[in-house]
Amino acid sequence: MIATGSGDGWVHCAQGHKHWGVFGAAGLLVRFRADGDPPGVDRILLQHRAAWSHHGGTWGIPGGARDRGESAPATALREAGEESTLDVGAVEIMDSYVDDHGGWTYTTVVVRAVEAPPVRVRGTESIELRWVRTDHLGGLELHPGFATTWPRVRRIGTL
Template identity: 50%
Template structure:
């Protein structure tokens, strides 16, 4: 899950916002639609919140996201599941790093898990790190070298979409990605030299 770089808090849906569904053998039960369901199963030790004087962030060992650029199609954006932090906004496939995992490897792993991005079809261009002292988020920018079709491969996405570079800012972006996008765009388009 890509919690990007903004400190936020999760909000629960009120009980009356949940749909009522009839099932055989039961008068009524509350069942969330798939876009509101959190994934089940074992979690990695890195899947946890960290808190400090600059806010609360996802990823005990930091987080990373993959900024995928296809020169013909644009930027691959993930419409975030409603149950996720800042759900319903657009951001990058990514999430919490595993203990000892390099940010580039973690971003590629997360993008493969969430959007079926084949690591062999992209080339790393640069990384950009947001660091609050007790937590970091690394954006790994890559360029597509062999075309592929992304696919929703876990419950963390409502949809995936290629968005032309000039239209990314017009989406309702995750606040952290929205704050970082102008600088990332400058670097991606070559109008900003140097590294973070």
């Protein structure tokens, strides 16, 4: 059974997909614009997911299950802080995008960082975290959910 307030657990949405997060889930899309990058190109922080995880071996954004009553931004910031050494207090929330599967949602919370320091892994859910230029995403095997959402969120928070 689920611990009081914990959103950990598998559910099926109205579309028949299996999802992690009883109350939905959220992830943090961290954007950084480096001097000298081509116009329209940002760097985003990506997580290389551990082999044992759902869609293991793919690249996506840090995130996870929402707890009961927890907002999507709070979830995304908490999960990124649990999974990485990113200073989540040093980012500015720009906007969010909700992917509604009918009875289950995943919210991508888009934030802007003023710098892109090395970010290390915390815990066992990631192989590595890496800043990737948005024009280089095609060279990575993306998490299916992130791959589907990226065209919808790619312009949120751009300068």
